[in-house]
Amino acid sequence: AIDAEDADGETHLRLPCNVRLRDTYVVACLGGAGVNRFFVELSLIVSGLRRASAARITAVLPYYAYGRQARKHTSRVPISAADVASLLEEMGVDGVLTLDLHKEEIAGFFSPRCHFASASCQPAAARYLHTQRQLRRPVVVAPHASGVTLAKAFFDSLAELHARRRGFRDCTRRCEAMPAWIIRHLELIGEVRGQDAIIVDDIIDSGKTIARCSEALLEAGAARVFAVATHGIFSEESLRIIAVSDVTTVVVANLGP
Template identity: 40%
Template structure:
């Protein structure tokens, strides 16, 4: 058995880490995370962690994915060298997950490289939420718990659920995810046929399934530039949907995303989680509703620490 439970965080999403601590009834372990004048990162754990069960909460997200990734690796290394009993990397949003295979000659498999960084730095276990590609779990040589945000996302959706809704996958790759939501909400499923010509550029073509006269709920894992989302909303409107709501676990919201969502009149609401901090983006877009995964992550951390089952949370 390990000694005390310790929660460590960097600068990526400290609010989520504090919320997790509130649910666990503990305090954040003080950590120095600053930058030297030449841009190098400085990390120092401010408390004794020898023999402790330490969880590092650090999404590798924007606005500086690479800095947050290096911060995570340096914190893992610092804890390993401080003789922590077990080190778990809690990565609510796993950056580089969309680069999980070679899509062109002489291209890296970046998701695998990042997994190697994290493993070599000292992670004994990894916890994440809604990996873009589930097979990324196999890139690690340690246990990986890929949680689902569905239990959290379904709460606001059940408030609007009725006999006249349809769950929509914005592309063929998200059908399994959308089907799980449709099953839980006892709703039919539709798919938007999407053609992508270039990265971050998508054109929705037509809808497979019946959406006419229904409230359409688009389910996705990531909203990046919102091109796919807004194109899907527009095509659903053309096919007769009366109301369009979107939900996605990870609000990357890069580039023109906020402007696109605001300009898409057919899109009435966008429900996201706090795996990535939105900052002032939420104020700039009144359509966004944020639900927290803090309680889900706190339960996971508690179960791992106490040796209880984590699979009970995969509902």
């Protein structure tokens, strides 16, 4: 829908077809260094759809921008994730579809008039590693305590795929009390020696967490290290940091622009 840009960066927009009384879906990736510019472009597209009498507008946002700012940790700061929700509704968005929220409470920032749904890429990522990488005695790793829920979802998907493999059933029994292995301040809780370790997180931004965790896992005796993340933001030097690390494979479902 972007028709042209002025020399000063202002965007001209024109919808290429008639959208009157139609259900419309706007797919936008609001990640990376240009997040604020892309957010303005999204608002202009939604405005154009609303003014062109679209029946319903759904924003498909694989990455929910500002999702890491969902709480007020100190004084005189905004709760940016809630403000984004308010802005989307004020734009005229009728619904939002996204993937693996950084904070589950974000769903509560939307009013009942705006339908909201968050899907997960964990089953697809587990299926890819299961079929393409010939995992040996896999163990799932959460790089921080807040990532246990996501790691558990990946673990359940992988356990279902490996249900007939004796080695993984043993791993399942060991993990019943603790659903995922956790790294806290580079101290490993659990045993990974001789196993394929899979680090599961929702975002790879700087790449430093993946690099540090992979080093700690290999020092603890892990055979190989894989990394799975829903959102590959890959800011600044992140790709170089990951490339020189000992991670065997990095799997992401969504790349920033």
